[in-house]
Each structure stands twice: as C-alpha cells, then as structure tokens.
Amino acid sequence: MLTVHHLRLSQSERIVWLCEEMGIDYDLKLYNRREDNNLAPDEYKALHPMGIAPVITDGNFVLGESGAIFDWLVAQYGDRGLFPAKESPDFANHLFFLHWANATFMTNGMMALVAGRMLQAEIPPFVADRMAKSWAIIEQRLGEAEYFGGSQLTTADIMMGFQLTTSRAMSGMGIDGMPNLQAYLKRIGERPAYQQAMAKAEPGMPPKLD
Ligand SMILES: N[C@@H](CCC(=O)N[C@@H](CS)C(=O)NCC(=O)O)C(=O)O
Incomplete structure (x- = not known):
C-alpha cells in the first residue's frame, strides 16, 4: 500500500x-x-x-x-x-508554474527565511527583488486565469499551494493587496479534496x- x-x-x-x-x-x-x-x-x-x-x-x-x-x-x-495535454493552450503555463513553484518561488522564499528570520540579517536586495516579482507574477496570473494552469485545477496549483497557505500561516505574511490571490484561495478552500x-x-x- x-x-x-x-x-x-x-x-x-x-x-x-x-x-x-x-x-x-x-x-x-x-x-x-x-x-x-x-x-x-x-x-x-x-x-x-x-x-x-x-x-x-x-x-x-x-x-x-x-x-x-x-x-x-x-x-x-x-x-x-490534473495535467493539461500538450495540445492544450494551458500546457506551457501549467508547466511553468508546476516547476517554478519549487525551483524559483520556494527557493527565493527559503533564502529570505534564512536571511531574515534565522540570521536576523537584511534580506539581500536580489532576493527581495525576486520575491517582489514572484508575488506580482502570482497576482497577475490569477487575474488572467482561474487557476495557475488554466481554467481547471492542475498539478501546478497543488505544487504552489503550500507556500500560498501553510507557509504563510508560519511567516505571518498578509495578502491584503492581492485580490486575485484572495479569490483564488477561496476557490481552493471550497474544494472537497483540499x-x-x-x-x-x-x-x-x-x-x-x-
Ligand atoms: N525540494 C524539496 C524540499 C523539501 C524540504 O525542504 N522539506 C522541509 C519541510 S518544508 C523539511 O523536510 N524540513 C525538515 C528538515 O529539514 O528536517 C521537496 O520539494 O521535496
């Protein structure tokens, strides 16, 4: 099993x-x-x-x-x-967010966590810049589509989810200025499987x- x-x-x-x-x-x-x-x-x-x-x-x-x-x-x-076919117009966006979630978004978050909370140091400007761009990309994408991979939930949403939810519960980061993300998280929260x-x-x- x-x-x-x-x-x-x-x-x-x-x-x-x-x-x-x-x-x-x-x-x-x-x-x-x-x-x-x-x-x-x-x-x-x-x-x-x-x-x-x-x-x-x-x-x-x-x-x-x-x-x-x-x-x-x-x-x-x-x-x-949960995985758009290669013929789908959503294929490339799905792949981008599926891989970006861990390879870039999570990595930047980890660098900020280590600098800011563990070492109590200033977050290096290049990390702060990447983080700002990351949250902007998220807000923009969720203004264009219901989900990261298009009109339906895909594995990209599931890969992105931890940093948008439980990780924020630990960091205390608010999303007041991100109405598209707020609406998206409401949709996620309504899913029985979630x-x-x-x-x-x-x-x-x-x-x-x-
Ligand atoms: N890139 C890895 C990251 C795994 C990772 O960093 N996991 C953390 C939890 S979020 C962990 O196990 N921390 C506990 C430890 O290091 O002992 C993956 O996605 O599987």
Whole structure:
C-alpha cells in the first residue's frame, strides 16, 4: 500500500492533497517536527537518505522530492485531468508554474527565511527583488486565469499551494493587496479534496486561506 509520510507543517501536505484530488488509496503517517530545532524527527530522517519531507513508500520502494513524487504518482495512476495535454493552450503555463513553484518561488522564499528570520540579517536586495516579482507574477496570473494552469485545477496549483497557505500561516505574511490571490484561495478552500487533505494532514488547524 502506498504510504504518504507527512511531516506536520511542511511541503508534504502537497502529496496528501494530490492523492485526495486523484482519488488514490493511501495510508497517511503523520510526524511532528522536533521541538528543539523544528526539523524532522529521527524516524522521518531514517526514511530516505536526504531526510526531508515529502517521502512516499510502498513496500521496499522509497521516493523523496515533491516533483519526483508528483511525476511518479501521475505515471502510476494517470493524470486524472490534473495535467493539461500538450495540445492544450494551458500546457506551457501549467508547466511553468508546476516547476517554478519549487525551483524559483520556494527557493527565493527559503533564502529570505534564512536571511531574515534565522540570521536576523537584511534580506539581500536580489532576493527581495525576486520575491517582489514572484508575488506580482502570482497576482497577475490569477487575474488572467482561474487557476495557475488554466481554467481547471492542475498539478501546478497543488505544487504552489503550500507556500500560498501553510507557509504563510508560519511567516505571518498578509495578502491584503492581492485580490486575485484572495479569490483564488477561496476557490481552493471550497474544494472537497483540499478540505479532506488538510483535515487529515493538519488536524485541528484551519487552512490559511486569507
Ligand atoms: N525540494 C524539496 C524540499 C523539501 C524540504 O525542504 N522539506 C522541509 C519541510 S518544508 C523539511 O523536510 N524540513 C525538515 C528538515 O529539514 O528536517 C521537496 O520539494 O521535496
């Protein structure tokens, strides 16, 4: 049986949400972060040589890294309407946001987190510039289309979701000046699969959608 190992308040919530949108049968195992350093506990670190979330297992099979897990799940179970065909006008935008989410948007967020909150240093201007551009791109895209990958929810939305929601719950970042993002998060919050995923992944914590 496929097992999704979810480290609380982490990017592995993406995998729970993806499984719920795809309607896959899976076991979910929850792990709390360590109290002393907020990292994954030893039990989680033992799952995969990299020791970070997400990880999935199935018998002796182990796979880490959000993008690899997305690709693996789509290859095993089919895209279930979450991946536009290459003929679709949404194909390129879907690919852009699917990959940009982790490769650029998340990376910039991490650099800002390390500088600002961990080192209590000034965020380097090039990081601040990338972050400002990133949030502007998000607001613009959601003014053009209902979802990042076009008129329907795609894997791009699921890859983007953590940084727009749970990550903001931790950073305290507001989105008052972003009406398109606010409307989008309301749509996401109305999805039964998202509600189900978050109730399982973060029991007792309302999703951060405002
Ligand atoms: N690019 C990786 C990033 C994984 C990552 O940084 N995970 C963080 C949680 S958001 C983690 O496991 N932190 C706990 C630790 O490092 O022990 C992915 O998407 O899989």
